[in-house]
Amino acid sequence: MMRIGLLGCGNIGHIIARHAGSFTISAVFDQVFARAGEIASISGATVYEDFDSFINADFDIVVEAASVSAVKRYAPEVLSHRKDMVVMSVGALTDAGFRETIRTKARENGRKIYIPSGAIFGLDNLKIGRISTIKKLLLRTTKSPASLGIEAKERKQIFFGKANECIKSYPKNVNVSVAMSLAAGMDTDVELIVDPAVDQNVHELFIEGDFGETYIRVTNMPSPDNPATSYLAALSVLSLLEEIEDPIIVGT
Secondary structure, X not given: OEEEEEEOOOHHHHHHHHOOOOEEEEEEEOOOHHHHHHHHHHHOOEEOOXXXXXXXXXXXXXXXXXXXXXXXXXXXXXXXXXXXXXXXXXXXXXXXXXXXXXXXXXXXXXXXXXXXXXXXXXXXXXXXXXXXXXEEEEEEEEEOHHHHOOOOOOOEEEEEEEHHHHHHHOOOOOHHHHHHHHHHOOOOEEEEEEOXXXXXXXXXXXXXXOOEEEEEEEEEOEEOOEEEEEHHHHHHHHHHHHHHOOOOOOOO
């Protein structure tokens, strides 16, 4: 059975702990020790007070559910310790230099870096963009003013541009666009819209290429315990973990 080291013990960490099936959580680390203790009480994992002790513990893969800064700080060490890594805070990979650093580390140590689909569907099929030309790759995300931390009395577009620029201004809100860019091998165009009439995040994907065209619309339900977290994003991590050791892989 696969053993997981959980890096970050917030809402997503709790969901992973409560739904562990074909894997176990063996180790947990969070800068807030009490939060790590909560996960340990659910999973029976060992809590570590410092990262060095955590990364030297006996487990197979690190699941990051912390922050962009945590990925940048810890990912190279995770890979150097010959452990695979699941990265939720994919915004860290907009930095091309950092992305190449961890790719090199992973290759040197025979490791893998996994990026879940997160809050959207269809991410795996975007990989065709690495082979056949995609002419249009657009993400239109609509969110409430509260989720963006701003005030607005009417629907309006607050950003239009490339994903790697959008995440600089809205680092907690557009991980989806970064994942799309990595999958397709090209930067995603982003329209970010604030709308006081919506209470759920809406992601619309527009893709056109030599293969044809497609449109995907996803309305995210918030996590039951934390409205700021997409429940679909948490479920996508669980799906990935359940699939890693299955010899039959479904999807691109």
